[in-house]
Amino acid sequence: xxxxxxxxxxxxxxxxxxxxxxxxxxxxxxxxxxxxxxxxxxxxxxxxxxxxxxxxxxxxxxxxxxxxxxxxxxxxxxxxxxxxxxxxxxxxxxxxxxxxxxxxxxxxxxxxxxxxxxxxxxxxxxxxxxxxxxxxxxxxxxxxxxxxxxxxxxxxxxxxxxxxxxxxxxxxxxxxxxxxxxxxxxxxxxxxxxxxxxxxxxxxxxxxxxxxxxxxxxxxxxxxxxxxxxxxxxxxxxxxxxxxxxxxxxxxxxxxxxxxxxxxxxxx
Numbered sequence: 001x002x003x004x005x006x007x008x009x010x011x012x013x014x015x016x017x018x019x020x021x022x023x024x025x026x027x028x029x030x031x032x033x034x035x036x037x038x039x040x041x042x043x044x045x046x047x048x049x050x051x052x053x054x055x056x057x058x059x060x061x062x063x064x065x066x067x068x069x070x071x072x073x074x075x076x077x078x079x080x081x082x083x084x085x086x087x088x089x090x091x092x093x094x095x096x097x098x099x100x101x102x103x104x105x106x107x108x109x110x111x112x113x114x115x116x117x118x119x120x121x122x123x124x125x126x127x128x129x130x131x132x133x134x135x136x137x138x139x140x141x142x143x144x145x146x147x148x149x150x151x152x153x154x155x156x157x158x159x160x161x162x163x164x165x166x167x168x169x170x171x172x173x174x175x176x177x178x179x180x181x182x183x184x185x186x187x188x189x190x191x192x193x194x195x196x197x198x199x200x201x202x203x204x205x206x207x208x209x210x211x212x213x214x215x216x217x218x219x220x221x222x223x224x225x226x227x228x229x230x231x232x233x234x235x236x237x238x239x240x241x242x243x244x245x246x247x248x249x250x251x252x253x254x255x256x257x258x259x260x261x262x263x264x265x266x267x268x
Contacts, residue, residue, distance in 0.1 A: 017058035063250035099248035161206035
């Protein structure tokens, strides 16, 4: 592991196989202003490809490692999948939640009868999008939090990449919350601890990039006259499906450490 410290910020880098993990901890207001991010912990996992099983295994381990850095509690957690499942690049949140093991509704007595005495209580929510529900996602999440009182919320969403090489090749984590849609100029209300009253861990995977960013990455010329437009890889269906599969499995393994991978896959 390599660690660097500057005024108000600490950067750590490590690798698991071919997967790189970069952690940035911003602990000072001046550093936060310089970096343009709130104080908190930010983790970025970078990988080249997840088509091979060994690389998927390393990516899975890296996701669990990142989650362990950001949260200590694994019980009484609310999972939230943001996005629109009808629009492929925006479907990672809902598709991930589809594969999560929700257990809050199962009584402790039934747990014991099934032989799962150590299962953690997990809830899952897909709030949908404002255009379909007429309700801001944060309002639905806040109402759910007030009702079920989780110890923490994990929010999963698709992101807009700042560089084309990051498309579907990074997983980003932070403990400062998220503003849905901000990357595609459709920002919704913030989802954070200050709004919900409980810790919020945000997880995102970049699936689109602004065409102006794409032009700059290809030509190194900034195009100010180009209309705002989002582009996505040609194999986005596969990329989103595989991303959701790997992310959900890693989350399930992290939240239910007493269960092995085969059993988890059979339960979801």
